[in-house]
Amino acid sequence: MNRAEPAAGAPLLELEGVTVRLPVEGSMQAVLQDVSFAIRPGEALGLVGESGSGKSMTARAIDRLLPPGAAVTGRVRFGGRDVMTLSGADLKRFRGEVAMIFQDPRAHTNPVRRIGDFMTEALRTNARVPMDEAARRAVDLLASVGIEDGDRRLRQYPHELSGGLLQRVMIATALLTRPRLLLADEPTTALDVTTQAEVLAILDNLRSELSLAMLFITHNLELAAAICDRTVVMYAGQVVEVRESNRLHDQPLHPYTAALAAARPSIDATAHRLTAIPGRPLSAFEAPAEACAFTARCPYAADVCRERRPALVELDGGLTRCARARELFGRLEVELHA
Amino acid sequence: MNRKLTTHRVMAVAGVVGLLATACGGRTAGGPSGGQQQAVTTKAGTKPVDKVVWAVYRDVNSLDPIFAFDYPENTTDSLLYESLLRQGADGSLGPGLATLSYPDQSTMVFTLKPGVTFWDGNPLTTDDVVYSLNRNTDPALAGFYSAVFSRVQSIAATGTNEVTIKLKQPDYWLASEMGSIPGMIIEKKFAQAQGSNYGTPAGKIMGTGAFKFESWKPGVAVVIVRNDSYWNPAVKPLVREMDIKGAPNDASLTSALLTGGINGVYAQALTTLDQLKTNKAVTVTYGPGWYTDAFIVSDLKGALGDVRVRQALSLALDRKGLIDAIYKGTATLPKWISNRGTFGYGKSVFEAAYAAAPDMTQNLAKAKQLIIDAGATGKSITIGMSSELTGISIEANALKAAAEAIGMKATLHSVSAQNFINFFIDPKARVGIDGFFTLNYGDYAGPESLLATLIPPDGSQNFDGYGVQGTDPQAANDSKAFTLFDEARSTADPNARAQKVADVEKMIATDLPWIPVLQPLIVLITSSNLTGAYASFAYMFAPWADKLGGTG
C-alpha cells in the first residue's frame, strides 16, 4: 500500500493528558484517563481496543462532540490551536477541517433529507457555496468513491441506498469540505465483508491521494496495521501502547496488544472479534488508580504491576504502559503464539 | 267591559306589591313564604332598553301557535301573537283582539276590536280569525289543541267584524281557551303564502303583537323587536330587541345571568337559585304558579286501586322535604290538584272553598292505619322514574320511603331521561308501573284546565281509567267527579261554575287519581336593572313583556 511519509515538523493533532469525566448515576466517572498521542499531517493513525475502551470517546473529545455534562481536562491541539477554547467562526472552520465518519451510516444520516441535501449542507450553510456548485462537487466526489450516477443519488433518500453505498456517500460527504483530518470511527464494522473491503480500499486511496491525516478507529489490529502508519492501543480509557503498525503484530510491547494480536481477528471474522482474551474488559472508571488496569487479565501480572499505575515509557521506538515491558520485550509474541 | 280601567288598577296594586316582593324576596336568602299570595307582576320598567336576552329552557322549536305546547314556544308566542281574549297577569279573563258575548248558551260571538293591524299594516279581518281558529282542528296540520274545540259545531264570520262559534253543547271552558294559545290569531294571506314553512326556521310569521318577529337562527336565538306601529297606542314596550334563547343547563344559565349574557328567565327548580338570590347582579322575584307537581296514578288494578292506599301514601309523603330539596323552598304545599294561582274567575268562591280544604300535611299514624284497614300491608307498588332527572328521582325516592314507612313495599323502575316521556305517551311503557311523577299545568287560569286532562274518561292524562268501569274498582263512586265536572263546563255563571269545579277539586283531593305533591311558584330572575315582566304563570299565554324596561 502506498503510504504517505510522515511529514517533518509540528503535528497536526496533538492530545496531551486528555481526561474525560461523564456524569454516571450522579457522580462524575472517568471514561478517558490521561490520553496522549499525536497525528502528523497526512498520517494515518490507528486506534485499537476492545469495546468500551474509549475509542469513540477519544474521537468525540477531539471533535468536541462529548455528551452534555462532560468534563475535560488536558489539551487537544489542532494545527497548534487549543480546540477546547474554539468558538464562533474558528469552531466552524475547525469543524470544516476535521471530518468525521461514523460506524453506522444509516443512523448518522437524517432519514428525511435527500442525499444531495445531506452532502451539501455544510458547504451551503457554512461556506456559502451555491447549491448547483455544491451539487457539482458532490457528484464529482461521489464518482471518486465509485458512485457513478451521482445526479440520481443526490435526489434519493438514505433509506433508498444500501449500507455500503451510504457509507461511501458518508466518505464523499466528509471529503467535501476538504478537511485536513478524518476521524473514522469504525467506518466498516456495520457493513458486510465484501463491502467492507471495497469501502476500505476507497477510503485508503482517497486519503493517500489527498494526503489527509486520519484517525482510524477499529477493533481490528490487523486492519489498523494494514491502513495506518502507527497504531494506538487503548485499554480501559488509557493508552497502553503506541507503535509503528508494521511492528505491532510481530513485536507488541504491551501484553494487551499481544493478546489482541493473538486473538487474531481477521478482516473476515468480525463476528467473533476479540473473544479470545479471557476475562472481562474494564471501563476506565473501574480501572484501579494504583495498579495497571490490565492486571486482572494479564498472564504476566506480577507484584510490581499492582503497586502503581505504570507510566507510558519509550521502548524500541514505541510507547508502552507496562511495568515489565523491558523484561517481556521480545517474549510476548512468542509465548502467546505457542 | 272596561278593560283599560281594570288593567290600570291591577297594575297599580301589582306595582306596590311587586316592589315589596323585590325588596323582601329578592334580596333575602330565605325562600318565599307559601301562605301569602304572591304579586303577579313586577314594577313597570321606566327606561328604554335596547336589547334583552331572555332564556328559555331549550331552543324554540316552532313559532306556529298550533304547535306551542311547552315553555319555550309559549313564552315566545305570547309576545308575538295575540289571542281573541286575554288573560291578565292575575289570570282574569278580559277582551283581547275581540270582545265576547253569548247570545245564547251555544253561541259565542267575538266582536273584533277596530283598528287592529298585523305587523305588515294589514287590518285584522274575520277571515284571519276563522282561518286561525280552524287551523287548530285541521287534521292535516295536526295541531296540538284540536281537543279544545271538541264541542264546536262551526266557526264562521257573521259580520264584518264578527265571528261566531256555534257549539254542539254549551262549553264555558272554550272562552278561556280563546284567551290562551288556541285563540291566537295569525294572518291568513301571509300564512297561506308561507304554506308548510309557516312558523319554521325557513319561513316567516305574521301576528299582531307589540313585538314582531325579526329573525330566527336555530340553536342561536329567536330575535323579536318592538313593533313600533302596534295597533294599541297605549302600549309601548320599552325593550327594542329581545333575543329568546335556549339555555343549555343550570350552570351556563347561571353564569350568563351573572355576566349579563342572559338578562331574564322564568326559572324552574334551578339548582343554583341560592347563589343567584344573594347576588346583586340579578333580581329574583316569586309569583303565583299555575302548575302542580303530582304523582300520577297510572294503574288502579294494583295496590293503588284502593283509595285508602292512595290516601295513605299522600299522608305519608314528606312534601316539605321535597319543596326544600327540589325547589329550594320556592313551592307551596297543595290542598288540591290545582294550584291556587289558577283561580282566574270565581275567585271568592274558589278562595273560600280552598280555605276550608284541609292541608295535606304528613300524618304517618293515620297513614299506617289506612294501610292496615285496606289490608295493604306488605303490598308492593312500582314507581316509574328516571334517575337521570334529579327532581323526579328525589320525588320517587321520597314516595318509596313513604310507602315503606307505612308497611308497604316500593320498587323504582328507572328509565333514561329521554325515555321518561314514554310513561305519558306509550301504554306499553306503563305496563307494570303503578304511577310516576309529573309537573303539569293547563292552558289557562282555571282549575278545570288541568282537571280536564285527568278526570274525563277520555282525558289525555287519565292514564289509570279513573272513573271508568273496568279499570277503576271504585268507578261507581269516582265517576261522580266527572259528572259534576261536565256540568260545570255547561254552567254559565262563573261563580256557580267555580263552585262546581271547587267541589270536583274537593272530591278528587279525597279520591286522589293523582296525588298532588307540591305547587311551584314562578321564579322570575332578571338582571337587577330590569323590571316589569309578569311574575305569574300568565307569561305562558299573554304578553308579559309590555312593561319590561330599565329600572330607574
Next chain:
Amino acid sequence: MGPAESVHLRFFVRRLAMLLVSLLVASFVIFAAIYLAPGNPIAALSGGRSLPPDSLHVLEARYHLDQPFIVQYWYWLSNAFHGNLGISITLRENVSDLIASRISTTAGLVLYSSILIIVIGVGLGILSGFKRGLLDTSTLVITAISASLPAFVAAIVLILVFAVQLQWFPSLGNGVGFIDQVRHLTLPAFALAVSSLAIVARVTRAAIREEARREHVQTAVSRGIPTAELIRRHVLRNAAIPITTISGITVASLIAVAAVVEVVFGLAGLGAYLVQSAQSKDLAVVQGISLLLVTTFVVMNVLVDVLYAVLDPRVSLGSRAQ
C-alpha cells in the same frame, strides 16, 4: 412517476370505498340505535305534557314513525341517495339546511382550538423540549394536570374565572360579526383545547428530546451546522412527523369532543345539535350530523396519512393504515 401515481390513485379509491362503507354501516347502526331507544320524537315537542293522541297519530304517520324499522330506514336511505337528508321532526325544516347553518360554528370552534393546540401546544412542547429548567418543569406539571382535564370541567373553570369573575369573555352563545364571534368562541376553544393541548405539548417535548438525541444530529454538529439550522432542519423537521400525527389525530378527535363544549357554552354547533337531536329522537338530524362527522373524521385521517407520507419519505401513502 406512473407506478407512484397509480399507487396514490389506488390509495384514494380504497379510502373512498372505506368511507362509503363506513357511512352505510354508521347510518344503519345509528338509525337502529335511535329507533330502538324507546321514545317518541313527536312527544318531545311537548316537553313532558301529554299530547292529544290525534295529533300524535297524524304526525307519526307523516314521518313514517308508524312503519317497521327497515321500511323507515329504507325511506331514509333512498332519500339520502338522492341528496335529501330528510326533515327535522322538531323544527319541521330540511335537515341539510339546519346542519349547514351550524357547520360554521363547529368548524370555527375546531379551527380555533386547533390553532391553540398547534401554536401553544407545539410551541410549549418545543420550548420545554429544548430548555431544561423551570419552564420545562412547570410545563410538565401543568400539562400532566390538564391532559386529564375533561373539557366540561375546563369549561366550567374558564367560565368561572374569565366570564364570571374577570368578565373578559362572554360565556354563552355565538355572537354576531367576526370579532364578537371570536370573542364568544374564545373560552369554548380553550376549553376544547386544554387537554389536547397538553397532550400535544408532551408528545412534542418527547419528540424534540428524542430527535435531538439522534445520531444524525451529531453528524450535523460535527459538520459545524449552526445551532438554529440544526434545530430547524434536523430536530424540528424530524420531530414534525410524530407531532403532525398526534396533532392530526387530536384535531380529528376535537370534532367529537366539541359537542360537550358547545352544550356548556350554548353554541349553535353541530355537536350540541347532535346531542339535542338524539335526546329528542330527531332521527333525520342525528343521521345527517353523524354522517357528516364520520365523513370529516375519515377525511381528516386521510389528510393525516397524506401529510405523514409527505413528511416522512420512508413512508409510502397508506402504510399507516395497514
